Amino acid sequence: MKRCLIVDDSKVIRKVARHILETLQFQVEEAGDGREAMSRCEEDMPDVVLLDWNMPVMSGMEFLQLLRQSGHADQPKVVFCTTENDMAHIRAALDAGADEYVMKPFDRETLQVKLQLVGVA
Amino acid sequence: MQVSDSSSRVLAALLQSRTGQQLTMSRRWRIETALSSVLRERNIPTLDRLISMLIAKEDPFLADEVVEALLNNETYFFRDRTPFDVLARDVLPQLAHARRDQRRLRIWSAGCSTGQEAYSLAMLFDEDRERWKDWKIEILGSDVSQKVIDKARAGRYTQFEVQRGLAIRQTIRWFEEEEDGWTVAPHLKSMVRFETRNLLDPQGARQFDLVLCRNVLLYLCKDKRRQAFDRLASVIASDGALLLGAGETVIGQTEAFAADRDIRGIYRPAALQAPARRATGT
Ligand SMILES: C[S@@+](CC[C@H](N)C(=O)[O-])C[C@H]1O[C@@H](n2cnc3c(N)ncnc32)[C@H](O)[C@@H]1O
Numbered sequence: 001m002k003r004c005l006i007v008d009d010s011k012v013i014r015k016v017a018r019h020i021l022e023t024l025q026f027q028v029e030e031a032g033d034g035r036e037a038m039s040r041c042e043e044d045m046p047d048v049v050l051l052d053w054n055m056p057v058m059s060g061m062e063f064l065q066l067l068r069q070s071g072h073a074d075q076p077k078v079v080f081c082t083t084e085n086d087m088a089h090i091r092a093a094l095d096a097g098a099d100e101y102v103m104k105p106f107d108r109e110t111l112q113v114k115l116q117l118v119g120v121a
Numbered sequence: 122m123q124v125s126d127s128s129s130r131v132l133a134a135l136l137q138s139r140t141g142q143q144l145t146m147s148r149r150w151r152i153e154t155a156l157s158s159v160l161r162e163r164n165i166p167t168l169d170r171l172i173s174m175l176i177a178k179e180d181p182f183l184a185d186e187v188v189e190a191l192l193n194n195e196t197y198f199f200r201d202r203t204p205f206d207v208l209a210r211d212v213l214p215q216l217a218h219a220r221r222d223q224r225r226l227r228i229w230s231a232g233c234s235t236g237q238e239a240y241s242l243a244m245l246f247d248e249d250r251e252r253w254k255d256w257k258i259e260i261l262g263s264d265v266s267q268k269v270i271d272k273a274r275a276g277r278y279t280q281f282e283v284q285r286g287l288a289i290r291q292t293i294r295w296f297e298e299e300e301d302g303w304t305v306a307p308h309l310k311s312m313v314r315f316e317t318r319n320l321l322d323p324q325g326a327r328q329f330d331l332v333l334c335r336n337v338l339l340y341l342c343k344d345k346r347r348q349a350f351d352r353l354a355s356v357i358a359s360d361g362a363l364l365l366g367a368g369e370t371v372i373g374q375t376e377a378f379a380a381d382r383d384i385r386g387i388y389r390p391a392a393l394q395a396p397a398r399r400a401t402g403t
Pocket residue numbers: 139140141142192193194195196197200231232233234235238263264265266269318319320321334335336337366
């Protein structure tokens with residue numbers, strides 16, 4: 001069973017994403033900001049991170065940069081999942097090492113396609 | 122709420138006569154939802170009123186709108202993925218060989234809905250730009266519904282539509298960002314043309330090397346489906362290929378096509394099976 005860490009400061013979004021991911025046979029963990037996500041990753045690296053951009057304490061972007069600079073260049077896969085839906089944000093995310101990008105709002109099929117594209121579903 | 126039998130018979134007859142499509146039970150459940158926007162836009166109070174307007178032929182455009190609303194236009198970029206991989210890996214290289222002198226390919230997406238299938242094809246060619254460098258690639262998308270063709274031509278999609286099937290790198294490569302959506306890049310658009318046309322009508326003298334007719338023939342009754350296959354056969358080059366939707370087949374439907382011996386999901390005009398493949402020896 002693949003493991004996915006959902007990082008989002010919105011409890012509602014985490015719940016929705018968790019539900020979808022569980023139906024896709026993922027084992028799911030949650031974090032409410034980048035810092036919490038980082039410590040989760042240090043404990044136990046997931047296969048994929050579903051990552052919000054705007055969060056308190058540590059943003060998704062800061063988390064991603066930190067993760068990729070700390071020797072985790074290709075693993076875990078990181079799928080941004082955010083309302084920042086413009087080209088500039090998307091490019092910045094890819095440059096920082098994101099593997100895929102989901103523009104909110106999303107549905108089950110979108111998430112499934114993106115997870116397939118990064119090779120975890 | 123279930124639509125009355127007599128009303129759904131009127132709608133079914135209309136849809137069938139315009140498109141050959143049958144109103145199946147599963148779609149009957151959706152009639153009300155499907156027609157609600159027509160009712161709203163035209164300020165028609167009830168479905169019964171709409172039906173009587175249709176019967177009285179009060180407004181010639183009303184029937185068009187109803188038919189368009191009843192059609193299933195579901196589609197997305199690179200739908201089902203595998204067929205596009207098969208095209209890129211097997212079918213297009215064969216055609217590249219078979220047409221190496223003409224350096225021209227004509228492709229038809231029949232029943233293209235809002236255009237994602239036609240543009241996905243253009244994307245395949247763009248991915249292999251080196252091979253197709255000085256080729257003339259002509260992709261035609263056609264659909265019986267004017268509404269979907271208008272949208273296909275505009276090439277503008279919502280964020281929901283682009284991310285349903287495309288990787289993010291593909292999105293930023295092939296689309297331009299606009300205020301309220303994503304528009305297909307001009308160099309892709311220049312490969313694709315759209316027209317409103319009923320697949321069941323005579324198709325004239327044109328010819329195609331590859332025809333995609335996916336998720337269209339599903340709801341045709343047997344006779345109409347046979348007629349559609351004949352129409353398709355009349356425009357496919359003798360060494361051309363036909364691609365159907367997942368779960369669709371020619372077997373038991375027509376004698377005009379036969380399954381390709383080697384490539385799963387590809388059908389060939391019955392008279393000549395897969396000569397392009399033999400010619401390449403690949
Ligand atoms: C479900 S969509 C499939 C779109 C695309 N081929 C795909 O597979 O994603 C079917 C389309 O076929 C069109 N269609 C139905 N009957 C047709 C006919 N007789 N001639 C042309 N188009 C037709 C519908 O309007 C609809 O847009």
